[in-house]
Amino acid sequence: MKPFPNLSISVRTKFIFFFIILFLIMISFSLFVVYNNNQTIQQYTTIQERFFLLNDVSQKSAQTYEAMETFLIRQLPTDLDQYQASRKELNTAKSRLETNFQNELNFIETKNYQNIIDSFIEESDSAVYSLLEGDIEAYSASQKEAFMLIGFIQDQTLTLLNEDLSMFQTYYNAINKRNDYVQLTLVFMTIAALSFGLIITYLFSQNITRPIYRLTHAAREVARGKLDGPTLPESNDEIGFLSKTFNKMRRDLEHNVRQLKEKSEQEKLLKEMELKSLQSQINPHFLFNTLNTISKYALIHGSEQIYKLINSISKLLRYNLGSMDKPVTLADEISVVQEYFYIQKTRFQDRVDFVVNVSDECLSLKLPILTLQPLVENAFIHGIEPYEQKGVIEIEGYAREDNVVLKIRDNGIGMDPETNRMLLDKSTSTSRSTGHSTGLGVKNVFRRLELFYQSKERISIESEIGRGTTIELVFPKNFTLEVD
Amino acid sequence: MKSRKHFYNLSHRTLVPQGALVPSLIIVLFISVILTFYFFKETIHIETPMNGKGVASEGDKHFVLIIQELENPYLQELYAGAKAAAGEKDVTIEFWGTAQTNVDDHIKLIEMAIASKVDGILTQGLTHEFEPVINKAVESGIPVIYVDSDIENNDKRTYVGTDNYQAGYEMGVTVLEETSGKTKVGILNGNLINSNLEERVQGFLDAIGTEDRMQVVAIESSNLSKIQGAEKTYRMLKSHPDISIMFGTSALDSFGIVEGIKKANHASEVRVYAFDVLEETIDLLKTGEIHSALKQEPYQMGYTGVNLLLDTIQGKEIEDNIYTPISILTKEDVENETVS
Numbered sequence: 031m032k033p034f035p036n037l038s039i040s041v042r043t044k045f046i047f048f049f050i051i052l053f054l055i056m057i058s059f060s061l062f063v064v065y066n067n068n069q070t071i072q073q074y075t076t077i078q079e080r081f082f083l084l085n086d087v088s089q090k091s092a093q094t095y096e097a098m099e100t101f102l103i104r105q106l107p108t109d110l111d112q113y114q115a116s117r118k119e120l121n122t123a124k125s126r127l128e129t130n131f132q133n134e135l136n137f138i139e140t141k142n143y144q145n146i147i148d149s150f151i152e153e154s155d156s157a158v159y160s161l162l163e164g165d166i167e168a169y170s171a172s173q174k175e176a177f178m179l180i181g182f183i184q185d186q187t188l189t190l191l192n193e194d195l196s197m198f199q200t201y202y203n204a205i206n207k208r209n210d211y212v213q214l215t216l217v218f219m220t221i222a223a224l225s226f227g228l229i230i231t232y233l234f235s236q237n238i239t240r241p242i243y244r245l246t247h248a249a250r251e252v253a254r255g256k257l258d259g260p261t262l263p264e265s266n267d268e269i270g271f272l273s274k275t276f277n278k279m280r281r282d283l284e285h286n287v288r289q290l291k292e293k294s295e296q297e298k299l300l301k302e303m304e305l306k307s308l309q310s311q312i313n314p315h316f317l318f319n320t321l322n323t324i325s326k327y328a329l330i331h332g333s334e335q336i337y338k339l340i341n342s343i344s345k346l347l348r349y350n351l352g353s354m355d356k357p358v359t360l361a362d363e364i365s366v367v368q369e370y371f372y373i374q375k376t377r378f379q380d381r382v383d384f385v386v387n388v389s390d391e392c393l394s395l396k397l398p399i400l401t402l403q404p405l406v407e408n409a410f411i412h413g414i415e416p417y418e419q420k421g422v423i424e425i426e427g428y429a430r431e432d433n434v435v436l437k438i439r440d441n442g443i444g445m446d447p448e449t450n451r452m453l454l455d456k457s458t459s460t461s462r463s464t465g466h467s468t469g470l471g472v473k474n475v476f477r478r479l480e481l482f483y484q485s486k487e488r489i490s491i492e493s494e495i496g497r498g499t500t501i502e503l504v505f506p507k508n509f510t511l512e513v514d
Numbered sequence: 515m516k517s518r519k520h521f522y523n524l525s526h527r528t529l530v531p532q533g534a535l536v537p538s539l540i541i542v543l544f545i546s547v548i549l550t551f552y553f554f555k556e557t558i559h560i561e562t563p564m565n566g567k568g569v570a571s572e573g574d575k576h577f578v579l580i581i582q583e584l585e586n587p588y589l590q591e592l593y594a595g596a597k598a599a600a601g602e603k604d605v606t607i608e609f610w611g612t613a614q615t616n617v618d619d620h621i622k623l624i625e626m627a628i629a630s631k632v633d634g635i636l637t638q639g640l641t642h643e644f645e646p647v648i649n650k651a652v653e654s655g656i657p658v659i660y661v662d663s664d665i666e667n668n669d670k671r672t673y674v675g676t677d678n679y680q681a682g683y684e685m686g687v688t689v690l691e692e693t694s695g696k697t698k699v700g701i702l703n704g705n706l707i708n709s710n711l712e713e714r715v716q717g718f719l720d721a722i723g724t725e726d727r728m729q730v731v732a733i734e735s736s737n738l739s740k741i742q743g744a745e746k747t748y749r750m751l752k753s754h755p756d757i758s759i760m761f762g763t764s765a766l767d768s769f770g771i772v773e774g775i776k777k778a779n780h781a782s783e784v785r786v787y788a789f790d791v792l793e794e795t796i797d798l799l800k801t802g803e804i805h806s807a808l809k810q811e812p813y814q815m816g817y818t819g820v821n822l823l824l825d826t827i828q829g830k831e832i833e834d835n836i837y838t839p840i841s842i843l844t845k846e847d848v849e850n851e852t853v854s
Contacts (some may be wrong), residue, residue, distance in 0.1 A: 066557065137608055138576065142630035148627040182626050208557050217551040222546035225539045232536060 040267045041238060048230050055223045059216070065490055068211050070205060080131055081191065087127065087143075088187040090120040091150060095180045102161055102173060113158065117151060124148075136193055143186045150179040168447060191268045241269040245276060257284040296481045299474065303400070318344060339376050342369040350400070357482070360427065360436075361393040361401040367425065369405055376411060381421065382414055388427030390435045395505060398482045401475055405438050405501055408472050413442025413499055434505045441498040450491050456480070523631055574604060579661070579816065579825055580628045580637040581611040582620060583738070588765055588790050588812050592662060594774055595816030596636060615640070615705060615738055621647050628654055634823035636816070639665035639673065642707065657826040661819045662812065664835070665709035672826075674819045675710070676810045677837040682714035682763075685787055685808055686721020689759055690728070692785070692805075695831075700750045700757045702731040702771055704764035711763045712790065718761055731757060736767050744768015744777060750788055751778040758784055765790035772803045791843055799848045811838040 061142045094116040101109035124147050130141040157172035244262055253257045257280055262273040328336035364386060371384040406423060414421035425483045428439040453472055481486050486506050493499040556585065566797030579596050581589045593609045600607040610627070612619045617640060624647045626772060627635050635651055637644070639660035648658050664673035689699070699722065704711045712833060714734065720767040731754045744761070751757060760775070762768035768788030775784050785805040798804040815838050822832050 062554075138608060140624075141576070142608075142632075145631040146626070146629040149631065155614045178625060179629055180627050185626075211556040215550055215557060216698040218549040218553065222543055222550055225543040225546065229536060229539045229543065232539075 041234075041269070042224040044234060044237070044267075048234065051230075052227065055219075055226070059219060059223075060217070062219075063212075070209075073201070073205065076280065077194075077201070080194055080347040083123065083126055083131055084187050084191055084194070087120070087123045087147070090116065090123045091147060091183045094120045094151070094154060098157060099173070101158060102169065105161070110158070112498065116357060117154070120147065120151065129192075131461050134198060136190065136365060137184070138192055139193065143183075143190060146179060146182050146186055150176060150183060151201075155181055165455075185473060198419060201207065225317060234422055237267075238269060241265065245269070245272060248280070249277060251281070252280055257287065269347055292481055292484075296478070299478055299481070302474075309432075318348065327457075335376070342372045345369045346373070351404075354473075356399070357396045358399045359393060360388070360397055360402075360434075363397055363399075364393070364425065367406050371423075378414075378421075378510075382410075383420065383422045385422065385424040388425060388436075389429065391429050392427040392436070395434050395436075395507070396509065397505075398478045402436075402438070404475050405472060409438055409440040409442065409499065409501075413440035413447070419443045429507060432507050434507050436503040436505070437500055439498065444497050444499050445494040446492045447493075447497060450493050453491060479503070547669055559621075572852060574826070575606070575633040575824070577605055577607045577634040577636060577820060578630075578632045578766045579607060579819075580623045580627065580635065581609075581662075582615040582638055584609075584611040585713075586611055586765075587792050588810075589662070592812035595813035595818075596820045597816070597819035598662075598813075599817040603820065605820060605824065607820065612755045617641055617643050620644070622851060624648065624651065628656060631737070633827065634658070636661050636823065638663045638771065639671070640670060640707070645781050646839075657823055659819050659822050659826070661815045662810075664714070666709040668834075670792075671834055672822060672834055672836065674822060674836045675815050675838055676840050677835075678710040678713035679717040680681045680837070681720075681789070681810070681840050682717025684717075684788075684840065684842065685714075685761065686718040688806065689720060689761070689787060690725055692757065696727050697729065697759055698754060698757045699728060699730045699759040700747070700754065700762060701730060702746060702750075702760065702767045703733055704736050704738045704767055706733050710717065714763045736762075736764075736770050738764060738766055740766050740770045742772065743767050744773035745770075747771045747774025748777050749767040751775065751780050751784070755780070756782070758782065759787065760784055761787045763789050765792050765795060768798070768804055768807065769794060770800055791848075796848045799845050801806060802845060806842050806844045809841045809843050811840075814838045 070412055073342065083262075094113065097109065097113035097116045101113050124144055127140055127144055133401075152295035153172050157169045157176055160172055171262075190495045236409075240264070248259050251257075259280070262277050264270050264274045321340050325340040325344070326332075328340065345371045346366060349369075368384075368386065371386075374382060375384065402425070406425065409423050410421075414423065422439075422441050424439045426435075426439065428435055430510040453476070458476070476489055479489065483505060486509065488504040490502045492497065492502065521831065522586070531704065545743075577596075577600065579593055581592070581807045583589060589611070593607075596607050597609075599605075610623050612623070620637075621644065624637060626633065628647075628651050631654075633656065635656055635658045637648075637660060640663060642665055644665060651658050658671055660668070660671055660673045660675070662675045663678070665671070666677065701715060701718070703715055719730065722730070734746040734750060736746055743766060745758065751774065760771045762771050765788070768786060768790075771786050771788070775786070786798075786799075786803065788804045788807040789810070791807050791809040794809050796805060799807060818836060818838065821834070825832050
């Protein structure tokens, strides 16, 4: 599972997002709690205020009554003022009932309450005015009436209070239920936040640690010398950058090591060849001089054939003993092969035929020295020598697209597929074939070609027992050597 | 190298079970988010009954029905009638009353209604003691109509209810029809204050008084209490074992009588003639423990009462006495019905 596929977001941005979301959740958490608390407190305050208001009304009416009574007894102007003040306060308190107390549930009771208060005020007023007008009888009746009404007010206050309390009970239950819901909301919110956090944390850790594990694993492999491990996935974050750099480093390292190896092997092979030539280089000047003398003698004695033969051997030897580390052209190779052919032709007469069929455009092809001759010699030794009938060795060369195709064909005894496979198998060590004039085997040739063309050549062998063998070499036409 | 290898293996091991971890966490997250929203919605939807500052649109007129016993089903049915009429006419009606019959408290309630400046009062006319306060109400411009019971010799205020004298009389006639020979009668009167109950007794007495064979041996008051009613009946039966007819002037009296007869373990059959038909009365009629019951129409009383108050306010002339129908129910009548 890839946690964040195709997301080019850096680890830091991811963390910032994560924390912002987490903070938002936390804030909504506390806002929710604070909001609920506030609401509850507000409701409680409202209820309290209702109780206070009822108490207020009841107290104010009692005060009014007392003030009235005091005035009736003492009949002082200050008492009248006191009465008026209390009366006004009572009226104010009464008017607050309508806005702060009355609701659809206690509408009629509150209305009665207000009316009773009105009746009380009227009756009190009537008592006061009767007194002021000197109507003793009326004022005592009104006072009595007012006393009764104040009783009603107290009764009604209690009734309303009771009703409010029972209403409060319902409301209290509702609040409790709501608190339960709030708690449940918080519990599930916590669980949600927790699981969200866990998921995000897990994905993050996966996102970060998994590439790190892979990186450490790959680094350990590199430390052990294994350079061809799987390429690390390159995401777009910081770790991805590390992986990318690591991949590049490992690729470069592998390339360099391979180059190093190839170079050393090339050198080893060259050394081997040099050693071979050194063995036969005992005294080449002496050898060539002697051969020259012999050839001249042969000419003087009228044996042109011997002269030619010795000339060929001399050329062959000179070529073999020449500079080993410089590439040569196909034309050079072919001329050496023809010298070789001449010697063999002299030896085998009509039993063997050599055909060279190479188009001119191919002649400038660069090749490592001693490529063609050992292959032809191989065809000769293994293909033609044991062959009872007339043997034909043909070198064919032509250009095909951007390549040069070189074919060494013989009609000899052929080889079994196992030998065929063994020759093409790069893993087995170079075979040391005996009986070759150069001492170089086919595998040595193939390997040198591979190193020379840096594996851009193609070698195939087609062979059938009794039908001969064809070695096909395909080289890129315009190959320039990368390494000097 | 060894420790590193260990670390590596460990990290690999922790990677294994997490395949199941994420999907299960996602499920948990999903469920808890849904539940969070569900409960969150619940917290929003809680009603706050105390908050209503708005004024409910109540009816134009505001009446009060004041009765003597709040828990009395008969009177509650009366209120139901009044309420129905009030509902039709956009009137608010309140149901006030004392827990038990109490003249002083009843008067106080009427006073309170006056102080509350209601638009009309329906009350039972229990006694003459009501008259001053009723007059006060009318003087303050509040019309008053008596329902169910009328004050004796009332010729000033309208009365809506059973013609109690007539009802008692019809009961008496029924007893006469259903008996022969010398018959002893016991009467249990609800209370001695209530004039309508007195009228029932008077009507009953007048009816059976037409024949000499009828003899009323006892008239007792139950104070409108079932327990007292039972006790009085018990004593009555003990001192007059030959009573064969019991007459109760109210629903509770008839239950008291039935209870008292049971307690007395009376040998001979006593026929119970009762007033008012409640659910319990119907059961007792079915078992035969009550012989017959006089059915009043409290619902109609309340209903008519409210309409009459409105008529009065509108200045219409109304009659002094408006009688609601009565009927006498026997076992046969209630066999197929459950509630009156």
